[in-house]
Amino acid sequence: MNKIDLGILGGGQLARMLALDAFPLGISVAVLTPQANDPAAQVVGQTRLGALSDENDLRKFLGDLRALTFESEFVDIPKLTNCLPKSVYVFPNLKAIENIQDRLTQKQMLDRFGIATSPWITVGNKADLTGAIEKFKNSFVLKQRRFGYDGYGTFVVKNGEHDPMILQKTSHGFIAEAFVDFKRELAVSFVRGKNGDFLQLPLVESVQVNSRCFSVTGPVTHTKLGALTKKVRVMMEKIDYVGILAVELFDTPKGLVVNELAPRVHNSAHYSQDALTCSQFEYHVRAGLGLPLPKVEQLKKAFAMVNLLGDGNGEVQLSRAPKGKLHWYGKSENRAGRKLGHINVTEASPKKALTKALQWRKDFKL
Amino acid sequence: MNKIDLGILGGGQLARMLALDAFPLGISVAVLTPQANDPAAQVVGQTRLGALSDENDLRKFLGDLRALTFESEFVDIPKLTNCLPKSVYVFPNLKAIENIQDRLTQKQMLDRFGIATSPWITVGNKADLTGAIEKFKNSFVLKQRRFGYDGYGTFVVKNGEHDPMILQKTSHGFIAEAFVDFKRELAVSFVRGKNGDFLQLPLVESVQVNSRCFSVTGPVTHTKLGALTKKVRVMMEKIDYVGILAVELFDTPKGLVVNELAPRVHNSAHYSQDALTCSQFEYHVRAGLGLPLPKVEQLKKAFAMVNLLGDGNGEVQLSRAPKGKLHWYGKSENRAGRKLGHINVTEASPKKALTKALQWRKDFKL
Numbered sequence: 001m002n003k004i005d006l007g008i009l010g011g012g013q014l015a016r017m018l019a020l021d022a023f024p025l026g027i028s029v030a031v032l033t034p035q036a037n038d039p040a041a042q043v044v045g046q047t048r049l050g051a052l053s054d055e056n057d058l059r060k061f062l063g064d065l066r067a068l069t070f071e072s073e074f075v076d077i078p079k080l081t082n083c084l085p086k087s088v089y090v091f092p093n094l095k096a097i098e099n100i101q102d103r104l105t106q107k108q109m110l111d112r113f114g115i116a117t118s119p120w121i122t123v124g125n126k127a128d129l130t131g132a133i134e135k136f137k138n139s140f141v142l143k144q145r146r147f148g149y150d151g152y153g154t155f156v157v158k159n160g161e162h163d164p165m166i167l168q169k170t171s172h173g174f175i176a177e178a179f180v181d182f183k184r185e186l187a188v189s190f191v192r193g194k195n196g197d198f199l200q201l202p203l204v205e206s207v208q209v210n211s212r213c214f215s216v217t218g219p220v221t222h223t224k225l226g227a228l229t230k231k232v233r234v235m236m237e238k239i240d241y242v243g244i245l246a247v248e249l250f251d252t253p254k255g256l257v258v259n260e261l262a263p264r265v266h267n268s269a270h271y272s273q274d275a276l277t278c279s280q281f282e283y284h285v286r287a288g289l290g291l292p293l294p295k296v297e298q299l300k301k302a303f304a305m306v307n308l309l310g311d312g313n314g315e316v317q318l319s320r321a322p323k324g325k326l327h328w329y330g331k332s333e334n335r336a337g338r339k340l341g342h343i344n345v346t347e348a349s350p351k352k353a354l355t356k357a358l359q360w361r362k363d364f365k366l
Numbered sequence: 367m368n369k370i371d372l373g374i375l376g377g378g379q380l381a382r383m384l385a386l387d388a389f390p391l392g393i394s395v396a397v398l399t400p401q402a403n404d405p406a407a408q409v410v411g412q413t414r415l416g417a418l419s420d421e422n423d424l425r426k427f428l429g430d431l432r433a434l435t436f437e438s439e440f441v442d443i444p445k446l447t448n449c450l451p452k453s454v455y456v457f458p459n460l461k462a463i464e465n466i467q468d469r470l471t472q473k474q475m476l477d478r479f480g481i482a483t484s485p486w487i488t489v490g491n492k493a494d495l496t497g498a499i500e501k502f503k504n505s506f507v508l509k510q511r512r513f514g515y516d517g518y519g520t521f522v523v524k525n526g527e528h529d530p531m532i533l534q535k536t537s538h539g540f541i542a543e544a545f546v547d548f549k550r551e552l553a554v555s556f557v558r559g560k561n562g563d564f565l566q567l568p569l570v571e572s573v574q575v576n577s578r579c580f581s582v583t584g585p586v587t588h589t590k591l592g593a594l595t596k597k598v599r600v601m602m603e604k605i606d607y608v609g610i611l612a613v614e615l616f617d618t619p620k621g622l623v624v625n626e627l628a629p630r631v632h633n634s635a636h637y638s639q640d641a642l643t644c645s646q647f648e649y650h651v652r653a654g655l656g657l658p659l660p661k662v663e664q665l666k667k668a669f670a671m672v673n674l675l676g677d678g679n680g681e682v683q684l685s686r687a688p689k690g691k692l693h694w695y696g697k698s699e700n701r702a703g704r705k706l707g708h709i710n711v712t713e714a715s716p717k718k719a720l721t722k723a724l725q726w727r728k729d730f731k732l
Contacts, residue, residue, distance in 0.1 A: 020386060023694075044409070299666075
């Protein structure tokens with residue numbers, strides 16, 4: 001049997017959209033995912049049903065691949081390393097993912113490359129916690145080191161008050177982060193090819209509601225973006241990062257401060273599917289398979305994206321009357337706050353695009 | 367089990383591209399196709415392997431569907447009718463496909479709606495053939511009534527000379543068509559929704575090499591397009607046609623003359639994937655599933671498409687360095703002249719777009 005060009009670990013919406021943009025390039029794709037009705041399984045002929053944590057399933061899947069990528073940074077690196085044939089090219093590389101999946105090593109890496117982030121300290125025990133309360137003057141955010149996302153694993157400490165059992169909430173350890181005084185949240189994705197080619201996608205503003213991405217608009221300009229981009233490029237080169245790297249930012253009076261990195265395609269760049277001539281998904285796949293990276297080109301002056309989130313109200317029923325460009329993930333369960341799809345809009349200005357997107361979101365009944 | 371929203375009969379590149387544009391709308395798709403490595407089977411989780419001519423395979427497939435569409439007009443209508451549950455919505459309707467799949471009934475339909483086509487007569491026997499030689503002054507084209515495409519089933523008669531066995535070349539019968547004196551070949555696709563909504567896609571110029579589509583550029587203007595569109599709209603309404611209808615045209619000194627109709631998405635409108643905000647594939651699916659049809663909007667002033675055809679020279683190997691937007695079909699055999707993929711380009715003028723597309727096609731080594 002011919003090897004499959006690209007395997008994706010996991011079968012959610014990011015894997016689905018990666019596959020949908022890989023196919024027109026003639027790239028064969030397989031996914032490993034537990035359920036036949038998972039978002040990516042619906043659109044990938046070569047779906048392997050299995051558990052991402054099962055060594056047998058992993059071995060069988062990885063043995064068929066030429067290259068491997070991820071839709072989540074929360075992968076079991078030792079297990080994966082154990083099951084991975086040497087012939088499989090992995091992007092981004094496992095060392096980079098390992099550094100980013102742990103908030104502590106991610107912070108250390110950002111510090112090492114002189115990339116501004118919020119002040120932080122490690123919190124492993126009661127003494128550390130007391131230290132954090134002192135250092136951050138009673139108010140800060142406690143974040144578990146691994147497996148946190150969309151607000152999960154994040155605990156706010158205000159006026160020194162906290163759950164006395166807080167350190168028992170995870171076995172992964174914590175970091176404490178100072179609150180950042182920011183005007184708005186921004187995000188930018190970068191892509192680096194196997195041959196070192198490097199591109200910056202447009203800077204965008206993102207709005208979170210209940211710690212979840214609600215909308216994204218762009219392009220946004222910022223005088224400090226050039227300096228940040230240079231530093232990120234150096235970092236990506238030094239760690240030999242290949243693929244899309246998403247950077248979430250705070251726009252503060254002191255400049256751009258990194259909130260966090262995601263070593264993968266990211267919700268903040270979904271606009272690229274309809275606003276750029278090449279989407280983040282196509283860039284990621286091209287980067288990892290050694291294809292040339294087309295220059296970043298906007299199709300219209302501005303764009304917006306709104307997420308379509310579940311309301312927990314029964315089954316997923318698509319209204320079937322969406323305006324704008326709909327991207328629906330094919331999830332079968334409508335859980336409250338769950339990302340079920342998104343709408344992209346292009347327009348003459350970011351404001352016009354967002355106004356339309358918000359209106360169309362309202363019209364969109366689950 | 368939940369019924370599948372849309373079934374596509376066949377698993378070639380048209381089915382593949384229909385599926386790829388249906389998925390983001392949240393539409394579940396299944397295809398019936400003989401081989402697991404057929405172009406559409408690679409991208410459709412719900413692929414049913416089977417023969418399109420096998421009543422058991424057909425019945426099993428059709429029984430799972432809410433709606434059915436086609437990638438080819440050459441379907442066995444009686445067999446399909448026999449196997450089709452009443453609950454399955456078929457678009458375009460079988461009567462329309464039946465009329466179009468036979469060149470004789472297609473011509474009769476065009477005549478009935480006053481749509482100009484080349485002069486023609488039926489040729490069923492020797493006497494008819496002699497009549498055609500007289501009527502068309504010794505030179506004309508003999509086309510078999512069914513299953514002809516890309517020049518296959520077409521025979522040129524010049525100076526009255528022809529293979530004496532020509533009438534035995536098919537059991538489907540023939541029509542004879544006068545040669546048409548044309549400046550260029552054009553094409554235009556129309557889409558009609560279930561609710562009667564009707565849209566015209568841009569008029570394009572197509573260039574054929576060896577009876578196969580080689581390139582398409584647009585948009586093209588023509589003073590007679592409005593009149594043609596009106597007549598086609600009336601025809602589509604009268605025959606209750608739903609979905610994309612492709613119309614191939616000759617641009618003649620006497621105006622626009624229809625060469626032939628295709629009751630499906632068509633090579634001449636592949637440009638729409640990257641040049642319009644909604645592709646022909648999305649329009650077709652939206653039309654048949656009763657979704658609103660977005661207005662036709664070009665992303666740039668002009669566009670071109672070139673086909674990537676096989677050279678028969680060994681295996682299909684993708685050069686992996688395509689410029690423009692590549693659409694590769696994932697075919698495993700590189701037969702000479704076989705459509706393996708296409709490149710779309712958008713630009714400031716049709717000429718600029720075509721120049722780029724032709725250059726990039728040359729760079730593209732199989």
